[in-house]
Amino acid sequence: MDILKKLQSGVRLDYEDGLELYGLDLFTLGYFANQKRVAMWGKKVYFNINRHINPTNICKDICKFCAFSANRKSSNPYKYTKDEVLKIAEDACKRGIKEAHIVSAHNKEHDLYWYIDIFKEIKAKFPKLHIKALTAAEVHFLSTLHHLSYDEVLDKMIEAGVDSMPGGGAEIFDEKIRAYICKGKVNSENWLKIHELWHKKGRLSNATMLFGHVEGEKERIDHMLRLRKVQDKTGGFNAFIPLVYQRDNNYLKTDKFLGSGEILKTIAISRLMLDNIPHIKAYWASATLSLAMVAQEFGADDLDGTIEKEAIQSAGGAKSAFGQNLKDFLDIITTSGFIPVERDSLYNELRVYKESGCVVY
Numbered sequence: 001m002d003i004l005k006k007l008q009s010g011v012r013l014d015y016e017d018g019l020e021l022y023g024l025d026l027f028t029l030g031y032f033a034n035q036k037r038v039a040m041w042g043k044k045v046y047f048n049i050n051r052h053i054n055p056t057n058i059c060k061d062i063c064k065f066c067a068f069s070a071n072r073k074s075s076n077p078y079k080y081t082k083d084e085v086l087k088i089a090e091d092a093c094k095r096g097i098k099e100a101h102i103v104s105a106h107n108k109e110h111d112l113y114w115y116i117d118i119f120k121e122i123k124a125k126f127p128k129l130h131i132k133a134l135t136a137a138e139v140h141f142l143s144t145l146h147h148l149s150y151d152e153v154l155d156k157m158i159e160a161g162v163d164s165m166p167g168g169g170a171e172i173f174d175e176k177i178r179a180y181i182c183k184g185k186v187n188s189e190n191w192l193k194i195h196e197l198w199h200k201k202g203r204l205s206n207a208t209m210l211f212g213h214v215e216g217e218k219e220r221i222d223h224m225l226r227l228r229k230v231q232d233k234t235g236g237f238n239a240f241i242p243l244v245y246q247r248d249n250n251y252l253k254t255d256k257f258l259g260s261g262e263i264l265k266t267i268a269i270s271r272l273m274l275d276n277i278p279h280i281k282a283y284w285a286s287a288t289l290s291l292a293m294v295a296q297e298f299g300a301d302d303l304d305g306t307i308e309k310e311a312i313q314s315a316g317g318a319k320s321a322f323g324q325n326l327k328d329f330l331d332i333i334t335t336s337g338f339i340p341v342e343r344d345s346l347y348n349e350l351r352v353y354k355e356s357g358c359v360v361y
């Protein structure tokens, strides 16, 4: 069957189909991805009110693409104390933040028990605050540090109050590219295994893909299909997040500057290939808010959140350091002809806006 017929019939697409999709023109791809998006979510655009907290940037690993780590060109090593993290969480809660997204570098001075204490204290003080914390790369680092199994680390996270896991550390699963860009980090098989174990404990998580560096279309499709396979087994991924590579202040040089057409194509293809992952997040911090909004016409249905303080993409050159205010979200979503929907971290709808500032429920 030719690829257009496959898209029309809605059959599941395989690896070869994925590669063929890149050969289609942007608007054909957008048409089919948008059809799926509208069938699933109508004209709703999801976002949440969240706060990123990155307790340290001192890292034992050396990922070529990372500008956040203190090993990088603009080294500015820091390590928050527990009191500093608690204060950030407390201030954020006063401003109405509903999710703390806590991820960090791999630093043995911030060991598992350091995090466990923090999570417990945050949960005790702010029981309604959703804690989305520790990437699979951190889980791997902490399990190695303490000679604990992944299961044991995940159980301790749950006991301490972690609600969901973020999708970071996935980068690109292809082993050759991974060895080149982030040797020493959790391998692909273990990244997927950790999420599968987490899902089997009844918990949800997200999955990212870092693209626009030295990988190509083949590695992107392969990455999506490895996620789809786990999702077939567990159903535990809430959202897929294609992260646009930021090129400044790091050691991963690329010839190309990823164009907006290629970004939109990849987002549209992810909507078409990942037929079992409910949400596709166009992460405004890495794609820019304007392009993330356009991506809502190309298969995405989510923008991520207000973030307040963004350290990873902005270290690499993105204009995201100070987050995004709620009014900007509401304005850009409504003036683009979509319906803003504030969600919680698990995609339960909290507030649907009819037009900027006007709450439907």
Ligand code: V47
Pocket: 065, 066, 067, 068, 165, 166, 167, 168, 169, 170, 171, 206, 207, 208, 209, 210, 241, 243, 244, 245, 246, 247, 250, 283, 286, 304, 312, 313, 316
């Ligand atoms: O894993 C690092 C990426 C990720 C660069 O789960 C870079 O809801 C672009 O995972 N250019 C961390 N990306 C961020 C992340 C995330 C963000 C928002 C929401 C969620 C979620 C997860 O940032 C890392 C890495 O892949 N990253 N350096 C860079 N130069």
